[in-house]
Amino acid sequence: MDxxxxxxxxxxxxxxxxxxxxxxxxxxxxxxxxxxxxxxxxAYSDTPLPIDGxxxxxxxxxxxxxxxxxxxxxxxxxxDIGSGSGYHAAVMAEIVGHEGKVYGxxxxxxxxxxxxxxxERLGYKNVEIIHGDGSIGLPEHAPYDRISVTCASPDVPxxxxxxxxxxxxxxxxxxxxxxxxxxxxxxDGRMVQSFHxxxxxxxxxxxxxxxx
Numbered sequence: 001m002d003x004x005x006x007x008x009x010x011x012x013x014x015x016x017x018x019x020x021x022x023x024x025x026x027x028x029x030x031x032x033x034x035x036x037x038x039x040x041x042x043a044y045s046d047t048p049l050p051i052d053g054x055x056x057x058x059x060x061x062x063x064x065x066x067x068x069x070x071x072x073x074x075x076x077x078x079x080d081i082g083s084g085s086g087y088h089a090a091v092m093a094e095i096v097g098h099e100g101k102v103y104g105x106x107x108x109x110x111x112x113x114x115x116x117x118x119x120e121r122l123g124y125k126n127v128e129i130i131h132g133d134g135s136i137g138l139p140e141h142a143p144y145d146r147i148s149v150t151c152a153s154p155d156v157p158x159x160x161x162x163x164x165x166x167x168x169x170x171x172x173x174x175x176x177x178x179x180x181x182x183x184x185x186x187x188d189g190r191m192v193q194s195f196h197x198x199x200x201x202x203x204x205x206x207x208x209x210x211x212x
Contacts, residue, residue: 003044004031004044007045008023008027010046011061014061016065016068017064017068021072022067022095025092026063026064028094029091029094031057033122034051034057034085034087034090034118035049035051035085036049044060046059046060048062051085051111052111053108053111054202055082055111057087058087058150063091065196066148067091067095070146070169072092073095074095074100075096075099076146077096078092078096078100078103078146079103079137079138079142079144079160080102080103080104080147080150081105081135081147081148081150081160081172081204082106082134082149082151083105083106083111084106084115084150085111086104086127088148089102089124089129090119090122092146092148093124093127098125100126103128103141105131105137106129106131106132112131115129116129133206134149134204134206134209135208137157137159138163143164143166144165145168147170147171148170149170149171149173151201151205152173152176152201152202152203152210153174153204153208154209156170156172156174156191157204159208160208161184164184166186166188166189167185167186169184169185170183170185171183173199178198179198179199180199
């Protein structure tokens with residue numbers, strides 16, 4: 001059994017991976033091309049790894065958990081805040097398919113450039129990476145069926161909730177120090193939150209995030 005398959009089996013056994021769609025997406029996406037060359041030997045260890053700009057690529061179990069919580073479907077339009085090297089965007093793009101679209105926002109220019117190059121090389125035509133402040137979202141393409149946030153915010157940024165479609169879902173880490181992973185749903189225009197454990201993410205820097 002290769003390392004990727006061993007990781008996936010462990011994530012299934014530990015309850016992080018459940019749906020066939022997420023399992024298949026994580027099988028298809030080569031995590032090793034989204035990490036720095038020095039760390040490729042650890043690509044299928046269940047751990048976060050450093051990437052350019054002082055950022056990190058999330059641990060596979062966190063990518064699996066967030067993808068499962070979002071309940072992604074074919075044709076969904078997704079906003080990915082803090083897209084980093086593009087790995088989670090690629091996983092979500094596999095799930096939403098050619099009928100769907102993933103818009104990633106990343107504030108570190110070198111990550112925008114490198115993630116675009118890798119995603120293009122892998123043939124992902126349903127992902128667009130944009131340089132900008134993720135805390136204000138991307139209103140020109142709103143509303144979104146799903147929003148994935150991979151940087152910790154002081155609270156749920158108002159612009160992101162506004163850009164979420166009625167009935168939509170957002171997964172976001174909230175807090176400084178001890179961060180809480182929240183599932184946010186929009187029901188009748190109201191925000192409904194549920195708690196899904198503690199986590200550690202880099203801070204969201206921006207107008208509605210943490211200030212430098």
